[in-house]
Amino acid sequence: MSSPIKASQGSAYSRILGVGGARGNRVVDNAEMCTIIDSSDEWIQQRTGIIERRWVDDSQNTLSLATEAARKAIDRSGVPTDQIDAVLVSSVSNHRRFPSLAVQVASEFGLPNPAATDLSAACAGFCYGVSLADSMVRVGSAHYVLVVGVEVLSEQTDYTDRSTAFLFGDGAGAAVIGPSDTPAIGPVVWGSEINTAEIIHSDDFDVAAAGGFSPKIHMEGNKVFRWATTYIVEKTVETLEVAGLKPDELDVFIPHQANNRITDAMLRRLKLPESVVVSRDIKHMGNASAASVPIAMEALLESGEAKSGDNALIIGFGAGLVYAGQVVVLP
Numbered sequence: 001m002s003s004p005i006k007a008s009q010g011s012a013y014s015r016i017l018g019v020g021g022a023r024g025n026r027v028v029d030n031a032e033m034c035t036i037i038d039s040s041d042e043w044i045q046q047r048t049g050i051i052e053r054r055w056v057d058d059s060q061n062t063l064s065l066a067t068e069a070a071r072k073a074i075d076r077s078g079v080p081t082d083q084i085d086a087v088l089v090s091s092v093s094n095h096r097r098f099p100s101l102a103v104q105v106a107s108e109f110g111l112p113n114p115a116a117t118d119l120s121a122a123c124a125g126f127c128y129g130v131s132l133a134d135s136m137v138r139v140g141s142a143h144y145v146l147v148v149g150v151e152v153l154s155e156q157t158d159y160t161d162r163s164t165a166f167l168f169g170d171g172a173g174a175a176v177i178g179p180s181d182t183p184a185i186g187p188v189v190w191g192s193e194i195n196t197a198e199i200i201h202s203d204d205f206d207v208a209a210a211g212g213f214s215p216k217i218h219m220e221g222n223k224v225f226r227w228a229t230t231y232i233v234e235k236t237v238e239t240l241e242v243a244g245l246k247p248d249e250l251d252v253f254i255p256h257q258a259n260n261r262i263t264d265a266m267l268r269r270l271k272l273p274e275s276v277v278v279s280r281d282i283k284h285m286g287n288a289s290a291a292s293v294p295i296a297m298e299a300l301l302e303s304g305e306a307k308s309g310d311n312a313l314i315i316g317f318g319a320g321l322v323y324a325g326q327v328v329v330l331p
Contacts, residue, residue, distance in 0.1 A: 010138050020072025060152075169286030
């Protein structure tokens, strides 16, 4: 018996049409960081590559950062704001259970009745959002999707933990994804290692509130480093393979900005040619979790190191432990 249900159908392909970023206004260099924790500029740089990180000031929060990044992405995409019909926001920094940040961002732009929801995929959140937006555009459940990754991690940093306190930054990155006549977002490689979920976690928000403190991030850094330099390196190689590209066909590599030593391990396995531009945005931003990849993407485009039409491999990985990556054509 045939079904009377009609299936929706969208564009054959999708692409990133515009990208934007926003960074915390406050620049905190390693010298200042070492007045908070017992460490040194040399040790921090050697371990992670971080020279400084960006924190919000009193005029900024998750919504203001997300809105700033989204506005830039929309303007650069050329898509009329009222044609954006879905908003996906990834963040671990929203202190309100509801409404979603996505709804609040949509309200800031006066979007007419968009689908709007938040994602919780930590540092992989933007890449999760790109994959979902790609599917939405191709299935036809949305025409133009705004994807945002935003974090204010300085408020959740445990400054008594000298092994993690220097890592985190605040910022937002956004992209508008819409129809394309040619393939411009490759297949996603994603998943989770659920047996290691507690390696990176935050305090329970309710318990923290009852105790009069903000929930803090806790991370077993050595275990995360081993996971990222082994399993995630394999998934990075797989991401390039499923996109059908050889290493010499890649122009740009934008990994989650977690640690320069992790990036180096990925490069050794990928065997990319020296011509490939590699993001090292962590040097001046710190680890901005879900915002890391789109902020780094914007920085490369603005500096001219990367250009429109380049093939870029992006991958995020973090708390969960979750990961996601794909090859995209830069806007």
